[in-house]
Amino acid sequence: MTREPSPALTPGPSATVVAPAPPVPPRAPATTAARGQLASLVRALRHLEGRRLWIGLGLLVLGTLSEGAAIMTFLPVLQLVGAQGTTIDLSGMDFPGAGLLPAMIPLGVLLLVIVGLTALQAFFNRSKAVYLSDLIHDFTNHYRTALFRDVAQARWAHVARIPRARIEHALTGEIERLYLAAYLVLSSLQNLVSLGLYFVLSLAISVPMTLLSYGFGVVALALMRPFRRLARHYGDRLQARREGQLAAVSEFVGSLKMARSMNLEDRYLGLFSSILGQTKADAREFTRQSTIGSGLFQFAVVSGAALFIWVALTWAHLDVARIVILLLLFMRTAPRFMGMQGAVQQLLVDLPAWGAITRLQDELRAERDPAMAGHDPAPAPRDEIRLDRVSWRFPGESREAVSDCSLTLRAGELTVLVGPSGAGKSTLADIVMGLLEPQKGAVLVDGAALRPGQLRRWRDRTGYVAQEPFMINGTIRENMAIAAGGPVDDERILRALDLASAGFVRNLPAGLDTTMGDRGALLSGGERQRIAVARALLREPDILVLDEATSALDWENEEALIRAIDGLRGRMTVLAITHRPAISRAADAVFVMEAGRVVASERPREQGLQAEGYLGRMTS
Template sequence: MFSLLRDIYRSDPRGFVRMVLLSVLVSLSGGVSVLLLVPLLQCFDIQSGSRWAVLNRFLPNVSGNVQLACILGVFVLAMVCKALLNRHVQLLHARLTQDYMTKLRLRLYGAVSQADWQHLIRFRRSDLLNLFHADCTRISNAAIQLVQGISLLMTAAVQIAIALVMNVPLTLFVLVSGGGFFLAFRPMMRRSKQCGQSIRSSALTFFAEIDDQISGMKEIRSYGIQQAQSKRFRDAAELYRANYLELTRLTALPAMIYTIGSAVLVALAFFFAQAFLSVSAGQLIVIVYIFSRLWPVYTSLQSILQNVMTAVPVHQAMEETVHTLSRSACIPQPETAPLTLHREIRLSDVSFAYEGADAPLMEHLELSVPACRVTALVGRSGAGKSTLVDLITGFLTPSAGQIRIDDTPLTPERMDAWRKCISYVPQEPLLLNGTVRENILRFHPELTEEQLIRALQRAQAWDFVQRLPQGMDTFVGDRGVRLSGGERQRIVLARALASNPALLVLDEATASLDYENECLIRQVLRNLDKHITVLLIAHRISTIRSADHIIVVESGKIQQQGSFAELLAHPDSYLARMLEME
């Protein structure tokens, strides 16, 4: 809880101090209005029969009606000040907490976007989405309540001071009674924290189930297992519901007991005030008023602290995630001169091991990828092809050895410049739920209309885009669901070619395409500008055949390399065995 409060303060120290000071002023203005109740009530003092006895001390030689008007004027002025200050405090509360949450989200996004690839892929997508949305919302609500709790304490301090001026014994009686209740409910704080952890765990399970089932809805229906999956979803939803109900029970119990306790204490306060303390009617009414304002402070503070404690595990998980990702972050480096690729990409004595692996995947690897040619990486699944591509593109860092672009070593300070030379087309491309135009301009906002059309033409996509209902302004649907697989792939290929890259990486980009669309992609590769180097991962003979240079990867080692004809000439080569199996 204190770490959350510290983070809120650090996000805007001046705003936090202003909020506290203004809360004190709100409390003081409210206290003045309460103090004025005494002379107002004593204007009609039933016991003494002297209407103006107290007021004459402060306003001598002034008629009673003028005295009353003065006090009422001060009372109204105090309430107006309180209302104005309270509005300003509410706006300051909102700005302080929202600024904090924006900074927290930006920290999280910065950690995710700059994280080392090995660390990032350990997180489920649904867990990260939950952090950005549900967890941030819970932390935001806790931050709001924590700030409100500080204002509540400021108000309580002023009200306690006023009550002590009115009557010390009764005020101490209220304070001791409320403090006793508060201490009695301390175990609830620990249970609330545990409940918060349970809620977060069930939320992660719930959102992961949603993500998995929506992503795989077509397969779920094709297997006819809707009922079984519906039960899994229902179980996750019921667990989520049960944990929230448990939290409601935890927070409702203290509120109920505080309400019952307040009724008992008010009755006792009235009895002792009249029977033993001889409190006047005016003071008794003010004390009761103070009691009615002070006692709810305990109830509200108990509720606030319990709700904040439920968010403490969420805040801790957020901080741990940011720390884990930031610890391995790829820190942006100063701009360097653009890299050029004219001869080769060379891997010299490169070794690599995934974190936590028993043995390195690659050791002392020597490899040259020729520039301005199409190179295919082939091999069994798990042989290390994708790892090799990730090393070349900078997603992974060698544990030993060096990667050179022509004669330039690929160092961290040159990584951003190198990535600006690369375009990447995955097997499952990202298409936004927008138009064809937006799906390209989102990544290349500087493109002109002519350059956009040219990119679509180079990717063999312009003909079908023209036939769409609104052309380039046609919505493609979520993940491009309104387009065929080949059309989606060509839109993404147009996006990749729009930047005129030095290196084009195709990660099994033709694996799920039909023969016609695969032929179109091969035609695109044949028509590419001669300065573009193409590195593709392929499993189809038809795609491999179009490559100028082929590298066979096996268990993290380079088993064979050469042209299609050269490798096929060896009867025991990987390509020869592929042809035999076909």
């Protein structure tokens, strides 16, 4: 049951450790992969948000139209420069929308129109920002919830083999990068919409100058393609590095006591520092290259502006008013070309997160547990639970963890599984609990085979206590309430604690309000274990499974817990996995497992200890 340390952290003669670099995806066809992931993300946005996405784009269009209208209204104002009076004669002026206005209009009215259009633009932009913020949050929360559900509903055998750091990173860091990727997609759409509308407005003033300025922007974007490819490669490396960081942190925190006891702090620190150093080197190289690209793009835009002014004055011979308006439009479009480059480049950095999330979802959904959809009632065992020639092989393993096993758990009795580590005891217990469905054979309850549709309700009838029980960083009451799925009466909690020989809680200064600390660290191992047993008993299960549940108890508390279990006879069926002889001596039945098979059985309460048997050898 003990997790083996990572090879990089295994104690050895050296005082330092050379940490292996996390695997980095090869620089394969990144462009094709990026296009596929981008198309997939856009389809997901359109499918999930649908009508809301179009409303958001509509707000983008309205905001840009109001801004463009305000800029175009400056044209007659500028044409008044050098003239006398404050009334503008629009009858002889040629500009977009002139035919919609009266022939004469006071300057003050026109300025008020400009102010009003600017205020309208601010309103649309505010509405757009709030609306799109809600849209992106709903989109990412949908996928966070969906991924959470996929993890919860996948086959236990598959989930147990996925590195925990990968799941945690997907649910936290990768989802946050997905939020940014979705935002950048919408930002790019906004830039495209704005560029399109400004293109139309510019055409109405001067076709050649519009084609010149936009052609220059398109060419500049095309020349930045190598830097976008660099961003894609950096995104792949960043994803791998962050997974490595989280794995190192998770392993260190999970084995903190072991690391301190074996003076392995420097080795863990070496691993973590190595990964951080690699991440820094990747970031430095990306920053160095991307800033070169940004500088070149900025230089190109400024050069385009200079060329624009020179052509407008020496070749196109535009009047000052039109040049000023075109420059205003150019000042709006140039940042959007730059914003498009920056948004796409950052999007390519964060897009791999979307690929990682969808790959994990596909993997989990392919391994969805059929029992999750089943709600058929499961019978309470009245006479026995029989495992009839059951077998189970974990995916990718050549040897069966459990092979052709048959045993019977009589209702109301204490049955014990013993045997060396790796014999298949925990796998057999998972089959009894309905976490694993036998690949061969069947689980029979009073002669009737448990069907897949009954397994979910069957698990409602079981209580489970692991060797390392899960505890939240909360009070004893909050940890106990997990078993009940919500608030529970204090008297029920205290009865369950007494039954599990955990009456010490009554004598604590804060009682049930005592804080247990992270993973129960503020209590001793034996205290945590007894609380875990009490929590399982609070469910009032028909079947109680104890996986090395007495391993952290001293002999006195172990004897007390065994007496408590002895008191459960006739009320629930107990299956205990153990290496400890005390609980085996109290058992009604003991089954010995080796290499995935049941090789012997004894009934100590009926036959006594047999010196030649496994239990006799264990206690001799």
